[in-house]
Amino acid sequence: MSNEVQRWIKVTKVAKTTLVDAINLALAYEMAADPDVVLLGEDIGVNGGVFRATDGLQKTFGSQRVIDTPLSETLIAGMAIGMAAERLKPVAEIQFMGFIYSVIDQIINHATRLRNRTRGRLSCPMVLRAPFGSGIHAPEHHSESTEALFAHIPGLRVVIPSSPGRGYGLLLAAIRDPDPVIFLEPKRIYRLHKQDIEDDGQALPLDTCFLLREGQDVTLVSWGAMIHETITAAEQLAAMGMQSEVIDVATLKPLDMQTILDSVAKTGRCVIIHEAARTCGIGAEIAAQLAEKGLMSLFAPVERVTGFDTVMPLFQLEKEYMPNVDRIVAAAKRTLEN
Amino acid sequence: MSHLKPRLLKPDQEEVAPQTEPVKTYRVRGIPYFQVLNNDGQPVVELPDWAQRKNPLVALYKVMLKTRLFDQKAVALQRRGQLGTYASSLGQEAIGAAIGCSMQTDDVLFPAYREYAAQFSRGVSMTEILLYWGGNEQGMNFQHQDKDFPICVPIASHVPHAAGTAYAMKYRGQRRVAVCVFGDGATSKGDFYEALNAAGSMDLPLVFVINNNQWAISFSRKHQSKALTLAHKSVAAGIPGEQVDGNDVIALRQRIGRALENARDGRGPTLIEALTYRLCDHTTADNADRYRDSEEVKKQWVNDPLVRLRKHMQLLGFWSDQEEKDLNSRYLVEVEQATRAYLQTPPQPISSMFDYLYKSLPDALNEQRSAAMDQGHQSG
Numbered sequence: 001m002s003n004e005v006q007r008w009i010k011v012t013k014v015a016k017t018t019l020v021d022a023i024n025l026a027l028a029y030e031m032a033a034d035p036d037v038v039l040l041g042e043d044i045g046v047n048g049g050v051f052r053a054t055d056g057l058q059k060t061f062g063s064q065r066v067i068d069t070p071l072s073e074t075l076i077a078g079m080a081i082g083m084a085a086e087r088l089k090p091v092a093e094i095q096f097m098g099f100i101y102s103v104i105d106q107i108i109n110h111a112t113r114l115r116n117r118t119r120g121r122l123s124c125p126m127v128l129r130a131p132f133g134s135g136i137h138a139p140e141h142h143s144e145s146t147e148a149l150f151a152h153i154p155g156l157r158v159v160i161p162s163s164p165g166r167g168y169g170l171l172l173a174a175i176r177d178p179d180p181v182i183f184l185e186p187k188r189i190y191r192l193h194k195q196d197i198e199d200d201g202q203a204l205p206l207d208t209c210f211l212l213r214e215g216q217d218v219t220l221v222s223w224g225a226m227i228h229e230t231i232t233a234a235e236q237l238a239a240m241g242m243q244s245e246v247i248d249v250a251t252l253k254p255l256d257m258q259t260i261l262d263s264v265a266k267t268g269r270c271v272i273i274h275e276a277a278r279t280c281g282i283g284a285e286i287a288a289q290l291a292e293k294g295l296m297s298l299f300a301p302v303e304r305v306t307g308f309d310t311v312m313p314l315f316q317l318e319k320e321y322m323p324n325v326d327r328i329v330a331a332a333k334r335t336l337e338n
Numbered sequence: 339m340s341h342l343k344p345r346l347l348k349p350d351q352e353e354v355a356p357q358t359e360p361v362k363t364y365r366v367r368g369i370p371y372f373q374v375l376n377n378d379g380q381p382v383v384e385l386p387d388w389a390q391r392k393n394p395l396v397a398l399y400k401v402m403l404k405t406r407l408f409d410q411k412a413v414a415l416q417r418r419g420q421l422g423t424y425a426s427s428l429g430q431e432a433i434g435a436a437i438g439c440s441m442q443t444d445d446v447l448f449p450a451y452r453e454y455a456a457q458f459s460r461g462v463s464m465t466e467i468l469l470y471w472g473g474n475e476q477g478m479n480f481q482h483q484d485k486d487f488p489i490c491v492p493i494a495s496h497v498p499h500a501a502g503t504a505y506a507m508k509y510r511g512q513r514r515v516a517v518c519v520f521g522d523g524a525t526s527k528g529d530f531y532e533a534l535n536a537a538g539s540m541d542l543p544l545v546f547v548i549n550n551n552q553w554a555i556s557f558s559r560k561h562q563s564k565a566l567t568l569a570h571k572s573v574a575a576g577i578p579g580e581q582v583d584g585n586d587v588i589a590l591r592q593r594i595g596r597a598l599e600n601a602r603d604g605r606g607p608t609l610i611e612a613l614t615y616r617l618c619d620h621t622t623a624d625n626a627d628r629y630r631d632s633e634e635v636k637k638q639w640v641n642d643p644l645v646r647l648r649k650h651m652q653l654l655g656f657w658s659d660q661e662e663k664d665l666n667s668r669y670l671v672e673v674e675q676a677t678r679a680y681l682q683t684p685p686q687p688i689s690s691m692f693d694y695l696y697k698s699l700p701d702a703l704n705e706q707r708s709a710a711m712d713q714g715h716q717s718g
Contacts, residue, residue, distance in 0.1 A: 038509065064509055070539055072532035078498020079505060079536070082516070085487070086446075086506035102528070109492045110499065116694040117488060119479035123697070155695050178697040207700050254702035 016194040022164035023053045023129075023185060026171040027091065029201050031061050034089065037175060040067040040076055041093030041129075050095055051131055051190055073099050077106040080126040085114065089175055090126045097132035097184065098141035104149065111180040112155030127174045127181045133225050133275055134322055135188035137315040144312045145224075145276035150182045151253040151285070157181040157206060158252040162227035164195040166250060169204030176203060186225035193228070206251050209259040215243030218332045219263040221286060222273040223249040226323060230273050233328035242336055252282050260286060261294045268299035269335035273323055278306040300338035303331040366581065369569045372593050373583040377640055379649025389588045392656040398439055398587045399647050399657075400665065402431040405455040406644060407669045408464050409618075411677060412471065416622040420681065424471045427452040429585075429617030432643035433519070433549050435459065436590035440598050441517055446507075447486040448500040448518040450493075452549055456519065460486055464676035465683070475686055475694075494520055494527035497546070501533045504542035504607075515601040519547045523554025525568045531575075534609065538575040543601035546609045547594065550584065551616035556629035572609035584614030585643040588650070615641060688714040 014025060031037045039054060045068035048055030058066035069076050073094055080090040094100045107128070115123040134143035150158045159174055159181055161167035167185070174181040212227070213234055222230040227248050234244035245263045249255070264270050270290060272283035283304040290302055305323045313321055365371065374389065376382050381389075388394045409428055415421035427434065430452050438459020441447065447460055454467055461482035470477030470489060478488035490496035500518035507514040524530050525548060537544045548568050552559045565571060572579025578600075582593045590612060597608035615638040619626045626635070651657035692699055692707040699707065 067505075070532070070536050072536060074529050075498045075501065075532035075536050078495070078529065078533065079502030082499035082502020082504070083506045084502075085485075085499070086503050088506050088509070090502070105492065105495055106498070109495055115697070117475055117478045119475055119690075119694050120697075121479050121484060122487070207702070254700035257702065 012199050013196060014199050015196045017164045017168075017197045018191045018194055019161065019164045019167045019185070020051055020053050020190040022168040022195075022197055023171055024055060024057070025197070025199050026168045026175075027054060027057060028060065029199060030172060030175050031057065031065065033201060036087065037089045037091065038065045038067065038083065039091050039093070040069050040079060042069060042071055042076070042095050044068060044093050049093065051187060053129070053185070054093070074102045074106060077103040077111070077128060080128065081106060081110050081114065081124055084111075084124045084126040084180075085122045091175060092126065092128050094128060094130040096138075096142050097130045097146060098144060100128075100130050103128070107150070107156065107180070107182070108153055112153055115179065116155060123178060124180050125178045127171075127177075127183050129171075129183045129185060131187035131190070132184045133186045133188055134312065134315075134318045135225065137318070140314060143315070143318060145274070145307065147184055147252055148276055148281050151255075151282055153253075155179065156253060158184070159206060160184045160186065160224040160250065160252060162186070162189070162224055162248050162250070163193065165197050166204060166210065166248070168197050168199075169202060170206065170250060172201065173203035173206045177206060181206075184224070188225040189228060207254050207256060208251065209256045210248040210250055211245070211259065211263070212248050213244060213246040215245040216267055217242045217244065218269040218271060218335055219245045219247060219260065219267045220271050220273065220328065220332065221247045221249060221260055223252065223282075224275070226273050226275050229323065229325050230328060232325045233332065236325065236329050237332055242332065244332065249282070255282075255285065255289075257286070257289050257293070261290070261297075264290060264294045265297045268297055269332075269338075270298070271303040271305060271328065271331045271335060273305045273328055275307050275322055277309045278304060279309050281306055300335040303335055305331045366567050367570070368573070369567050369579055369581055371581040371583075372589045373586050374588040374592065375586050375646055375650050377646055379646055379651075379653050381650075386588070386592055389592075390654065392651075392654075394439075394591075395588075395647065395651050395654075395656060398432075398435050398591060399644070399651065401435045401438060401455050401459050402587065402644050402647065403665060404458060404669045404672070405431045405434065407666070407673050408454065408458075408467070408676070411673045412468065413618075413622060415468070415677065416471075421468065421472050423621050423623045425451040425621045426618035427454050429638070429642065430549055430551055430614050431455045432587035432590055432647075433547065433584050433612045433614060436587050436594050437517055437519065437547060439591060440595040441515070442598075444485065444512075445515045445517060445598070446500075446503050448496045448503075448516065449487070449489055450496070450520045450524070450549070451489045451491060452521070452551070453519045457483075457486070462486070464673060465679040468676060468680035469683060472680060474683060475690070476683065494524035494529040496520070497524070497530050497533040498536075500544055500546075501536050501540075501542055504537065504544040505540060507543055508540075513602050515543045515545060515598050517545045517547065517598070519549060521554060522548060522550040522552065522559050522562055522568060523557065524548070525571055526562055531571075534571065534575045534577070534607075537607040538577040541604075541606045543604070544607040545594065545597045545601055546607065548609070548611045549614065550611050551614050553616045553620070553626070553630065555620045555624065556626075567611060569609055569611040575609075577607050577609060579609040579611070581611045581613055584612030585641045585646060587643055587647050614643070617642075
């Protein structure tokens with residue numbers, strides 16, 4: 001970054017920042033630093049996004065850089081690919097994950113293979129942001145967690161923040177990454193917790209887990225909003241005399257399995273917690289790799305605490321669908337019985 | 339044309355200036371239809387100035403003939419087991435030739451899989467097209483064309499890319515244009531509608547060309563849509579649309595050229611429906627006799643775009659039998675050379691599966707890469 005740019009980007013500590021504000025700060029920082037960064041999506045400009053993630057950005061950076069698109073999800077993803085091939089750095093928003101499925105065609109057939117099929121002649125440095133997950137009493141189709149669908153796609157990065165600080169740092173990293181990234185924002189915690197963050201443009205590393213709590217009795221692995229239930233469970237377990245190691249996976253693909261294996265080598269027990277349905281969830285992949293590479297470390301079968309293999313219920317039953325602290329504590333205790 | 343940056347012309351090409359008055363024959367419910375030559379090569383309207391000169395006509399004819407001869411060779415290679423499934427462009431060469439000769443060097447082409455003539459005009463080699471259908475990714479790593487997208491197989495999914503690239507050109511204030519080509523079947527896809535609509539609402543420098551060859555594998559144009567013309571789909575997007583005789587390379591060059599100049603000058607997108615006929619099977623894996631009357635195909639040969647242009651050039655005294663013979667011989671040699679180069683190109687190394695997946699390979703994939711390499715050594 002040039003000195004000139006550095007001078008006019010004010011590095012400030014932003015007190016009591018929510019996740020959604022951290023997303024906004026990261027977008028603003030990178031747009032100021034890099035004129036190639038453009039945003040596109042539905043209602044992101046004048047309206048500032050339905051969750052206000054892009055609030056004020058069109059006013060600051062203009063309607064050519066914060067683009068309100070027609071109501072066309074396939075177009076949004078496809079345009080981002082065409083922009084990225086021209087060396088812009090598009091950050092596209094899909095309003096809710098429930099509307100992302102027509103975009104999978106663009107992701108599988110184009111975004112993730114443009115570099116490979118042209119042997120690097122063209123590439124696709126784009127970010128596709130989408131709010132996801134349950135817990136805000138949203139209408140039908142607004143509460144699913146289908147990150148595993150994306151983690152199956154070769155050539156993609158799937159990133160999920162679990163706090164304002166990681167939202168800020170991981171989004172900056174995603175925008176600067178030379179390859180396509182799906183950045184899924186757990187909307188239940190958009191405004192749930194506040195943190196003081198430095199708006200200094202510092203990215204966090206991708207492709208690596210974050211160790212949030214150290215312990216020697218059991219490893220709790222999760223990501224996104226469920227990190228908060230997981231931490232609460234770890235605190236309850238600690239009160240009962242059991243020390244949990246808590247890992248925030250953060251980048252689901254490519255998966256940093258080494259951090260998880262190292263932890264399980266120490267604890268011998270592992271509980272994987274995710275909101276998404278159980279079958280073929282990311283938990284299945286982690287459990288499979290533990291079986292392949294960490295079996296001799298395990299004192300107990302791996303436990304998974306997940307959503308059910310059912311259609312996401314409408315919101316009167318959403319709490320019954322979601323994993324909760326009690327289920328996590330019970331699973332951890334089961335592993336400790338061995 | 340003085341306001342345009344200089345265009346790199348091949349020695350036998352010359353700049354074709356758009357006409358002030360379009361060549362127009364009639365309208366179909368508000369959609370204009372354009373044709374210049376009849377099947378005997380005689381003009382049915384006043385000839386554009388450029389079409390009365392030898393060089394621009396020969397430039398178009400050359401790429402059409404080269405494509406025709408390449409196509410014959412590619413089908414033969416597939417039949418001999420030396421090429422994978424191949425999609426022929428037989429009978430549709432005029433569309434690609436007109437596109438290729440209308441575009442400027444730094445424009446960007448988004449082709450489907452019957453636009454070899456356009457790709458050849460823009461620096462893609464015959465060897466690269468053979469490598470692509472022969473199962474080697476190097477066929478998409480164009481050595482002399484750094485911006486154009488490779489062939490798009492999933493129908494219409496490339497149309498939104500053209501909108502994104504056109505947006506980038508406009509955003510940067512460049513006088514460049516994106517050109518997207520697709521078939522009649524593609525106009526039934528949502529991707530096409532979404533991009534067409536956005537091109538209108540965002541006023542993008544984008545030219546859409548439909549290669550309407552009447553058949554989407556086994557599904558005929560008549561069944562594809564009740565729309566009177568496919569160009570009518572422009573009406574809903576609020577952009578200009580027109581039909582052009584897709585076997586008349588002069589009309590195509592005239593109209594596609596005009597659409598490009600409009601886009602370049604900030605006058606927005608155009609949808610052009612080029613009416614032609616698929617004289618070949620869908621691909622070498624298809625047998626069109628299962629669904630299409632062979633009599634219908636035979637009748638369509640009278641519209642052969644190469645014959646039409648050749649007759650026109652002969653009428654004007656621009657083309658001798660000797661020139662025809664010499665050009666055929668020259669391209670047959672080039673096709674053979676390209677074939678040899680293709681057949682002699684080694685497969686991509688096993689590591690290449692991993693090496694272009696990301697800019698740098700994530701640690702999580704190192705183990706799989708090593709396993710693939712070991713397996714290759716054991717079997718190889």
